[in-house]
Amino acid sequence: MSSAAGFTSADLAAHAVRRAAFVRQSHLGIRNHGLSGQTLVDVGCGPTIYQLLSACERFQEILALDYTDQNRRELQRWLKNEAGAFDWSPVVKYVCELEGDREKWAEKEENVRKKVRQVLKCDVTRANPTEPVSLPPADCLLSTLCLEGACKDLATFRGALRNIGALVKPGGHLVLLTVLRETYYAFGNQVFSCLYLERSDVEEAVGAAGFDVRFSEVQPHPPGDARTDCDAVLSLVARRWDPGTG
Ligand SMILES: C[S@@+](CC[C@H](N)C(=O)[O-])C[C@H]1O[C@@H](n2cnc3c(N)ncnc32)[C@H](O)[C@@H]1O
Numbered sequence: 001m002s003s004a005a006g007f008t009s010a011d012l013a014a015h016a017v018r019r020a021a022f023v024r025q026s027h028l029g030i031r032n033h034g035l036s037g038q039t040l041v042d043v044g045c046g047p048t049i050y051q052l053l054s055a056c057e058r059f060q061e062i063l064a065l066d067y068t069d070q071n072r073r074e075l076q077r078w079l080k081n082e083a084g085a086f087d088w089s090p091v092v093k094y095v096c097e098l099e100g101d102r103e104k105w106a107e108k109e110e111n112v113r114k115k116v117r118q119v120l121k122c123d124v125t126r127a128n129p130t131e132p133v134s135l136p137p138a139d140c141l142l143s144t145l146c147l148e149g150a151c152k153d154l155a156t157f158r159g160a161l162r163n164i165g166a167l168v169k170p171g172g173h174l175v176l177l178t179v180l181r182e183t184y185y186a187f188g189n190q191v192f193s194c195l196y197l198e199r200s201d202v203e204e205a206v207g208a209a210g211f212d213v214r215f216s217e218v219q220p221h222p223p224g225d226a227r228t229d230c231d232a233v234l235s236l237v238a239r240r241w242d243p244g245t246g
Contacts, residue, residue, distance in 0.1 A: 031054050031058075031099075032215075033173070033175075033214065033215060033237045035058060035139075035140055035173050035175070035237075036058040036059065036139075037058075037059055037060075037138075037139025037140055037172070038059065038060050038061065038138075038139055039059060039060070039061050039062075039063065039136070039138040039139050039140070040055050040058075040059040040061075040062050040063075040138060040139065040140040040141075040142060041062075041063045041065060041135065041138040041140070041141050041142070041167055041168075042055075042062060042063070042064045042065065042142045042143070042144075043065050043122060043124060043129070043141060043142070043143040043146060043164050043167070044065070044066055044067070044122075044124065044143055044144070044145070044146020044147070044149075044150065045064040045065060045066045045071070045072075045075060045119075046066060046071045046075070046145075046146075047070075047071045047072075047074030047075050047078075047086070048075075049075070049078060049088050049091075049112055050088065050091050050095070051142060051144045051177075052064075052112050052115075052116065052142075053091070053092060053095040053108060053112065054095065054099070055140075055142060056108065056111045056112045056115045057099075057108075057111065059115065059139065059140065060115070061115055061116075061117045062112075062115045062116045062117065063116075063117060063118045063119075063120065063135065063138070064116055064118070064119045064120070065119075065120050065121070065122035065129065065130060066119075066121070066122060067121070067122060067123055067124075067150070069121075072119050072120075072121065074086070075119055076119055079112075079113050079116055079119070081113070088109070089105060089109070092105040092108055092109055093105045095108070096108055120133060124146070124147060124150050124151070124160040124163055124164055125150065125151070125156060125159065125160055125163070126163060127163055127166075128163070128166075129163050129164055129167065130167075135167060137166075137167065137168060137169040137170075137172065138167055138168055138169065138172060139168075139169060139172045139173070140168070140172055140173045140174075140175065141164060141165070141167055141168045141172070141173070141174045141175070142175045142176075143164065143174075143175075143176055143177070144176075144177040145177055145178070145179060147160050147161065147164075147176075147178065147195075148178055148179055148182065148194050148195045148197055149192055149193075149194055149195075151195050152195065153195065154195070154197075154201060154205075156195075157195055157197070157201070157205055158205040158208055158209070161205045161206060161208070161209040162208070162209045162210075165209035165210055165211060165240065168240045169240065170240050170241065170242035170243065170244065171239065171240060171242035171244075171245065172239070172240050173214075173237060173238065173239055173240070174206065174211055174236075174237070174238045174239075174240065175235075175236070175237050176202070176206070176234070176235070176236045176237075176238070177233065177234070177235055177236075178197060178202050178233070178234045178236070179194065179197075179221070179228075179230045179231075179232070179233055179234075180197055180198060180199060180202075180218065180230070180231055180232040180233065180234050181196060181197070181198065181229075181230070181231035181232065182194045182196065182197075182228055182229055182230035182231065183196050183229055184228065184229060185227055185228040185230065186226075186227040186228070187227075194230075199216070199218055199234055202234055202236065203216060203236070206236065206238050210240055210241045211238035211239060211240050211241065212238060212239050212241060213236060213237075213238045214237050214238055214239055215235070215236065215237040216234065216235070216236045216237075217234070217235050217236075218232045218233070218234050219232060219233050219235070220232050221233055
């Protein structure tokens with residue numbers, strides 16, 4: 001089994017359906033909590049943009065970080081509108097519909113392209129995940145479906161949350177989408193291992209990383225998907241403790 005995935009456009013297409021629930025949950029995570037600000041950092045962005053579709057309306061700039069060169073390249077292909085880049089338009093239309101105007105999809109695609117300012121290498125297991133680059137603290141940190149694949153055990157998961165948590169300003173927010181009780185998932189022709197997590201493991205690790213959990217919701221993952229033993233998906237919004245205001 002692998003732990004860091006390099007995805008192709010074909011893999012993305014094959015998993016578009018599985019992603020519909022994730023698209024909706026990351027949209028609601030940003031929108032329902034009124035999050036906004038100057039900078040949002042997406043940790044473990046992969047080659048995907050669905051998680052940025054609501055964020056791009058509320059933040060002035062987005063930094064996308066990922067471990068694998070292949071995923072960062074695939075994302076760059078879409079951002080640069082290169083021939084052969086994955087077509088995200090059905091997903092963009094879906095999110096525009098959730099936001100009330102399906103016709104605005106082309107405008108939104110342009111907005112994502114404009115707002116993503118940097119795509120950088122990162123490793124969540126490092127104290128400074130973007131070493132040797134030091135980022136100024138962001139208003140919001142988003143991470144969808146990354147840590148459970150990147151971390152081999154709970155101690156590493158807790159450490160990774162502390163590492164990425166330090167990328168957020170005191171008083172800033174963390175939006176996390178994590179699968180629960182999953183040990184593997186198949187993508188393309190590879191099978192990836194996944195850290196088995198309970199909701200309490202995630203909430204405790206977020207608290208130990210210096211955040212107050214403001215919202216946490218578990219959605220069951222529909223059974224019968226042979227590509228994964230995922231049981232549920234946790235959406236969580238937390239605020240970094242601020243020594244100035246508490
Ligand atoms: C399942 S994908 C999720 C991609 C995207 N966020 C999404 O929601 O579809 C997990 C991502 O985590 C990245 N990753 C794995 N190990 C990592 C690490 N140590 N540091 C940062 N990213 C890592 C992989 O390269 C991959 O792009």
